[in-house]
Structure formats: C-alpha cells, structure tokens
Amino acid sequence: MSPRTTEQFEAMRIESKDRIIKSALKLFSSKGLFNTSIREIAKEAKVSDGLLYNYFKSKESLAIAVMRSSFDTVDEMIIAHSDQNPEVNIQSSIQNFIRLIENELDKIRLLAQMGFHKEKFEILNQLTVEKYESSVNKFHKNLKLLGVPNPKSEARFLVAILDGLVFEFLLMDNPFDIQKFKKELINKYCKS
Template identity: 30%
Template sequence: MRNKSAEKYQRILDAAVKVFAQKGFFQSKVSEIAKEAGVADGTIYLYFKNKDDLLISIFEIKMQEVIAHFRAALNQQGDAVAKLKHLIHMHLEEFQANPDLAAVFQVELRQSSRFMHESEKMELKLYLDLIGEIVEQGQREHLFRDELPVGLIKRFIFGTLDEIVSTWVLAGRRYDLRAQADLVVDLLLRGVQRDCEVRGQGNQQQEVVQ
C-alpha cells in the first residue's frame, strides 16, 4: 500500500515535471499530466490538493533531495574555496542532468502565483543557508572578504548560478552547461575571495554562448 502509493505519487510528480517543462505551467492541462502518468484525472487530486500544489510540490520535493545530497557531498570537501567550487559544479551538473527540472525551476515555477507571491519558499531559504554556511566558513578561514555581508554574498552567488541556468534554459539548453563551471568559479571567487590569495586561477575558456 505504502509503496504503491508512493510510487504513484512519484509517477505523477515526474509526469508533471515533464509536461510543465514541455508546455509551460498555464498551458499544461491536468488531464495531460494524468495521461502522461497513466492515471485518471481524478487520481491526481488524491495525491495533490490542486494544480498549483503539484507545481509547488515538485519544487519542495526536489529541493529537499538536492539539499540533502549537496550537504552530504560538501562534507567531503575541505576549505570554503573547495566547497564553493564543488557546489557550483554540482549545481550546474544537476540541472544539466535534469533539463526538464531546470525548465520547471527556472521558468514555470515562477508562473505559479502562489510560489511567486507567497514569501514561503522554505526550501529556497535552506539552499541559501547552505551557501551562507560556506561563506561564513570562508570568512572564518580568512579566505573570503569579511567586510561583505553574508546575506548579500550568498544571494550574489545564488543569483549568478540562477542566472546562468536561466540563460541556458531560455537559450534552448543547446550548449554544455558544465563547461561554464570553471569560469563561473573564477568570476565568483574573484568577487568574494580576499585580495592576496586570488589572482591567476582560471583562464580556462571553452564553449561560449553565441
């Protein structure tokens, strides 16, 4: 029972990701998602409150998974610079590997009035916290500029990553997102690292947007 339920819940969620990614939130019909998931329309309402809830749930579930996964991986890393590098790589790789999810996160999710206008987004805060912890560690380790407020820096880092992914999604996900990872690392570190230790890391450069 448990498992069957959980499996159907998952199937609906995956179908929703796929359909939302393809058609956009408002263009997606509940009946399409149902068909994609191989269930009846009404069944969806046994697992989710409504269409909006379906979208929000995608975000919440996936973010929880991602945060748990990232947090575990970061514990394997040493100093803040190493952690930040790793986070950036994982962030980009995650979306590269799940392009439909990327589309939903970067575009469709923002079409849910509930998501956009309610200030909840607990999971987003948790992700920002994850970044914030790295920044704080970096400042404690005297690797990061400590005159910068953490609240701003974590948003700066997240914002850059978010923008990179959005641009990639809107450009049709045609180029290799991971290839930009090192460059992004370079740019972000230049912004946040203390002066002495920076200079002369990345001069890598490959595939370029247009």
C-alpha cells in the same frame, strides 16, 4: 482469486502516485502549470483522471507536491560536504551547482516558473530566500578563510554568477559550453 495483501496495495499506491508526480513535473516544466491540464497529466501517467484525484485533492495540491519534491532534490544536490580546506569547499559547491544544471534543469525550470508569479506559493519564496542566504554565507566564510578582499561582496558575486548561469540556461538552449565555463570559474576562484 486471492485477495491482495496490504503491502501489495501500498506498492501500487506508491507506484501510481510516483508516476503522476513524474508526469506532472515533465509537463508543468515544459508547458507551464496553467497550460497543462489534469487530463494530460493523467494520460502521460497512464492513469485515469479520477484516480489522480484519489491522490491529490486538487490541481494546486498536486502542483505543490511536485514543487516540494523538486525543491528537495535541488536541496540535496547543492549540499557540499564540509571540508577543512576552504578551496575544496568552494570548488565542490561550484561543481555541485553545475551538476545540478546539467542533470535537473527540468526541476529548476519548474521552480523558477512557480517563483516568477507575484502571488506565488508563499512557502517557495521563503525557501528560496533561505537557500540564497545560506549559499552566500557559505561562500563568504570560505572566501574569508582564503584571505580574499571583500569576501562578502565576492560571495554575492559568485552566487550571482551561478544564478545567472542557471537563468541563461533556462532562457537559451545551451547557449555556450558549460564545461568551459566551469573550468574558468574554478580557475578563478580556486587558484591552486
């Protein structure tokens, strides 16, 4: 029997680890962090309980890994390529956000869930505040360029609308037509 190469081991490693994170995300997001057992996660990922502890030293560290990974995708999806035209910038930010809701609601639900606890994962709180502020600032800049009155206030409103949209989607299942909402939003903030 031929011994496996280092590369093969590395591939197995990554594959297993990845499956565990995916499974944990799915379960944490739908059932909640504390209502999901290691056994369930291992089963879903089709690995043994023991193996899971080879990759993550505790349930909490697994949770943090899942959170990090989720935050990263959210982060990537929100980035808008900066254009010269402020209207284009606003529009693309809104579109990115809506795409996020459509495609990655699980990850958002997980982050929200973790963020709701009072003694939360401190790092998450900090990252969230940063994201919030950078979003407000971006909208502020572009609304100002457009000559909108009270651009700072309007930026906060706009971010609140998007956050509210997320919240409503998390609490109710598709309570209304998001595409229509998107059109209304773009109509309102991108007059051209």
